[in-house]
Amino acid sequence: MSESSDELHPLQWSSFATLADVLPAIDDAFGQAPTSSVPIPSSKDVVLLLIDGLGATLLDDHAECAPTLTALRSATIRAGFPATTATSITSLMAGAPCGSHGIIGYSFRTDRDETRGPKRRTLNALRWTFNRSDGRSALGLYVPEQIQPEPGLLAEMSGRGIDVTYVMPTAYRGSGFSRAAFRVDGTYIGARTPADILAGIGDALTPSTADHRLVYAYWPDLDAAGHLFGPGSPQWVKTLGVVDRLVADIASDLPRDATLVVTGDHGMIQADNRIDIDTTDEMLKGVEAVAGEMRVRHVYTRPGARDDVHTFWTDVLGDHAFVVPREQVLDEQWFGAEVTDVVAERIGDLVAVARGTTIITRTLADPAPEVNMPGHHGAWTAAEQLVPVLIHAGEA
The missing domain is CATH 3.30.1360.180 (Gyrase A; domain 2)
Known part of the structure; x- marks a missing residue:
């Protein structure tokens, strides 16, 4: 069986870092010995923004609609298999592929x-x-912490004193999936709109503290636009523009000792x-x-x-x-x-x-x-597997 040139067969995966390498890179930025293949500058605080559905191939195809995302792009990595939200976010937080965490x-x-x-x-x-x-x-039978029993790297980092804040829709707090993927309680700031996210990140970084801080923010609307209207549709392109403005606003307000890291959990095909x-x-x-x-x-x-x-x-x-x-x-x-x-x-x-x-x-x-x-999304095509990593060091 011949392979499409757009498919990344497992035998080709070794040349790509994955989402499981992002949190180790952030840990390196907090002063751990460098081990990651995703270089992030040394920082006191890191904002990790996950844009659901932000694929590298789609960003390439619509670069003119996302000048900030294009300018800040630092690397291209692989989501991991399967390229789907539940697996990708758990891999991101665990710092490990799903063969270890089980989602x-x-x-x-x-x-x-x-x-x-x-x-x-x-x-x-x-x-x-x-x-x-x-x-x-399924919460009555399937206890999230038993289905996904590995605390993972986020919990290890929290145990070393790194302060964790989540800036996400309130509806996700305490859900079965959130309990499985995010094994640290942290501080939770409800945020549904781009304005909410911008304000929540600002609030999380405003207090003066000697501790390292990790602020995880999440926005689902690009993925929703792709599912409902198709990736590259006018509705999707409009939402990409909203993402670009959000990232520009976060970058412009970022404190000097903080770094913004933006990535996606998967791309998408029509x-x-x-x-x-x-x-x-x-x-x-x-x-x-x-x-x-x-x-x-x-x-x-x-x-x-x-x-x-x-x-x-x-x-x-x-x-x-x-x-x-x-x-x-x-x-x-x-x-x-x-x-x-x-x-x-x-x-x-x-x-x-x-x-x-x-x-x-x-x-x-x-x-x-x-x-x-x-x-x-989910399979092996580059459009599904490849996601960008964007990095911006604060200058404010």
């Missing part, structure tokens, strides 16, 4: 549910719900080829559950059925997807060089990675708004 996608099976067979549930990690993003809350699992004859034969997202599917098969399912899915999907068994996924280190036994059990018996602009839909099982979205 291996938008949704997956865990080893925590004692129910086996067809009734065994999947966990939507971003919404912390059973089976679907609009399903019943889907134009849909292959539906639920309405393709016998696609679910021998399958207990399908999880993940429409660009990367975890396929959990019935005992003894994996080889037949593998053959059938490979025939149906053809050149539109890679379909490989768990052993190959582990051997090629898709989820990182070290995958714990617990995490390995969460990976599908088969993993299907869509190619080009294909999505693998479930029109009967997934919520219609998700199925019908034009913008998607």
Whole structure:
């Protein structure tokens, strides 16, 4: 099977730093021995701004609409696999790939549910719900700190006295995913609009303190515009302009002893080829559950059925997807060089990675708004995997 030149196969990943390298670089900036491949200047305070959906390829294509982002761009890194928010943010905060922390996608099976067979549930990690993003809350059964038991680098930094502040929408505070990804309570400043974010960062940095401070800020609207209207659409381009002005405003107000680091959790592609699992004859034969997202599917098969399912899915999907068994996924280190036994059990018996602009839909099982979205991410294309790193040292 020939590869698209736009695809970053696992064998090509070693040349890129990832989101898991960003927090170690910030830790270096706070005075630790330099170990990271993402150089950040020594700083007393760091503001880490994550723009959901800010892909490097999309930024290249629309550089004229984002002069500040383009001017401050320092490096291009890889989101990690899969290129999706739940995995990327957890990797960013843990300073480790998902083979260690265990949030291996938008949704997956865990080893925590004692129910086996067809009734065994999947966990939507971003919404912390059973089976679907609009399903019943899973907090009663799936304790976030048990599903993601590794405190990670953020907790280690906090334990060394680095003060942590979150500037994010109030709705995320205390959610299942937030508990799994952000293992430090920190100070929480509710912020929904760019003006809120700017004010929240200012408030976090205003008090005089001898301690190092990490301010993590997050804005979801670029990702939302891409999903709803398509990446590169007029609505998306308008939102990119808002991001550019926000970053310019933060940079202009940044104190002299602080550094601004901006990155994204994934890019995005416009889907134009849909292959539906639920309405393709016998696609679910021998399958207990399908999880993940429409660009990367975890396929959990019935005992003894994996080889037949593998053959059938490979025939149906053809050149539109890679379909490989768990052993190959582990051997090629898709989820990182070290995958714990617990995490390995969460990976599908088969993993299907869509190619080009294909999505693998479930029109009967997934919520219609998700199925019908034009913008998607998760897989191996450069448009999904590559994200920029922007750095600005304060001058105020």
